[in-house]
Amino acid sequence: MxxxxxxxxxxxxxxxxxxxxxxxxxxxxxxxxxxxxxxxxxxxxxxxxxxxxxxxxxxxxxxxxxxxxxxxxxxxxxxxxxxxxxxxxxxxxxxxxxxxxxxxxxxxxxxxxxxxxxxxxxxxxxxxxxxxxxxxxxxxxxxxxxxxxxxxxxxxxxxxxxxxxxxxxxVPEFSRQYQLRVMPGLYAHRLRAESETRFYSEDWVVASEADRIGYRMKGGTPLSFIEREPPFGAGDDPSNIVDACYPIGSIQVPSGSEPIILHRDAVSGGGYAMIGTVISADMDTVGQIQPHQKVRFVQVTLEEALAARAHYQKVLKQLRQMP
Amino acid sequence: MTTQQVQAPFPGVFYRKPAPDEPVYIEEGQAVQAGDVIGLIEVMKQYVELKAEVSGTLESFSAENETVLEAGDIIASVEVSE
Incomplete structure (x- = not known):
């Protein structure tokens, strides 16, 4: 067998x-x-x-x-x-x-x-x-x-x-261009306001190295972080923070150049500011995006994220009850 | 004479050379044996060798070096030797 x-x-x-x-x-x-x-x-x-x-x-x-x-x-x-x-x-x-x-x-x-x-x-x-x-x-x-x-x-x-x-x-539908919903935080305040606005208004292209660890994005305008005196334990680059836990789905932008969405094989923590987190209801979608396809990030509220999660749970329930 | 088309088995970036400062694997018009490497496709941190499935003459490349391909895109045409 x-x-x-x-x-x-x-x-x-x-x-x-x-x-x-x-x-x-x-x-x-x-x-x-x-x-x-x-x-x-x-x-x-x-x-x-x-x-x-x-x-x-x-x-x-x-x-x-x-x-x-x-x-x-x-x-x-x-x-x-x-x-x-x-x-x-x-x-x-x-x-x-x-x-x-x-x-x-x-x-x-x-x-x-x-x-x-x-x-x-x-x-x-x-x-x-x-x-x-x-x-x-x-x-x-x-x-x-x-x-x-x-x-x-x-x-x-x-x-x-x-x-x-x-x-x-x-049956899920696939595309060549996806919208991913994002809850801003935990370090979104480290971004310059114009960079944060631009992040959500540009198309990003999935880089060819996207894998189970993370999905790297390119093609958008580099993001700029607010200059500051690095706190004790943080690296010198403005995108650095004192080491913190990385949620699955969190988006880090090392040196502000290429955002990375962490996925299910990700490291659990590190020193890059996370500017937002792709909501759990959209993480399956991330896994179905091919390299070189386009992504647009859409900012949502906690209420919208919870509603999306409830809808996702409903779909799973329908799968469990299918004839 | 029949022509066989070599297609991209998965999406990725196509390379005709093993490294940027090295010559191409094969020139158009050259003889090719089944199993010969004719290019590389890169995706998910992996470089996968693209091999000819038949022996003959590599007629032409339809994909340029370093272009992004989708799965099934035609990369090259091989004129099959009898």
Whole structure:
């Protein structure tokens, strides 16, 4: 009961819902960058919503199954192919024993989540099977997948039904240009007012090095921080602060030049001023933005952020209740 | 004679040279063997070698050095040798 990695793709890794509760010790949550698609894929095949899946970034892997399994692929649009035959996205299909599952070029979005009936059997590390590659923790030996790896599967539960699909209203739509909602703070007061205004009024382009640790943006006007006498413990650059905790989603702008949105494999703290935080409801979207696509940051209030979170929770509830 | 097009397998920046001060991997009109590296694509801090899938003659590049490509964009055409 296993699958063999013939071609690994670009940065495919095993992820579940993440490793919560250790960020204060420097260990980030990891887990699927687009949690909603990870959960949707698991629920479609009848797995617990946090079962371990394969997250495939920008290019899908090629896998050989030694056992017949039902699977579902959600998230980025890369057409799955079983022995070359096209299969639907967001819908359960069967991969017969001995056959090969591959994927076409990505048409939209950045990350596809492949859930396999039963889930992937790798050991839990600190309560999660997610890969944290920077810390060599979890997943397949703490790293992204490589050709020749064999992934063990848990027993199939027999509850997956071919043809079961996401209702159209729950299929996410991808774009080439995204709006990300941001709560200003905690160090927004360190920015010059004109820089803060401009930050929210310009298009930013995702840099090619955007990954699970952070999404770096370029193309906007460099931001200028208010000059000050560095407080004890802070670096000399005006973008420096006395070391502080970094929330997931926080936006730092080292030297004012290129904003970085921290994501689920981020470092837990450091000495750069965070000028705002992408709201939790939009973090799945961040994980689906391809390098070189455009982003506009939109300032929201706490009330708007909470309303967005409530809406996001409602979508998850609809996924849990889908027929 | 058939022509095979080499497509970008994922989005990224295309390079025709292994390093800025080195010559290109292959010139237009040169013979190419299946498996030969014809360029690099960079994304997510990784440089991935782009290899020819067939042997023949590299007819032309449709993508310029250091351009941003989307997945599926055509990079080059190879005239397949019989």
């Amino acid at each position: 296993s699958i063999e990695i013939i071609k690994p793709g670009l940065a495919s890794s095993i992820q579940d819902k993440g490793r919560e509760g250790h960020y204060h010790l420097g260990i980030p949550p990891s887990g699927g960058m687009d949690q909603r698609s990870l959960i949707a894929a698991n629920l479609l095949v009848g797995n617990p919503e946090g079962a371990a899946v394969i997250e495939c970034a920008l290019m899908g892997p090629e896998l050989r199954f030694d056992t017949t399994r039902k699977v579902a692929a959600c998230g980025a649009e890369m057409t799955p192919r079983v022995n070359g035959e096209a299969q639907p996205l967001n819908e359960v299909f069967e991969v017969p024993a001995g056959s090969t599952l591959g994927f076409d070029f990505v048409k939209a979005g950045a990350r596809l989540y492949l859930a396999i009936e039963g889930g992937i059997d790798v050991p839990e590390r600190l309560g999660s099977r997610s890969t944290y590659a920077l810390g060599s923790l979890g997943g397949m030996q703490g790293r992204t997948l490589q050709a020749g790896d064999t992934l063990a599967l848990f027993q199939a539960h027999g509850q997956a039904v071919s043809g079961r699909h996401l209702p159209p209203s729950l």
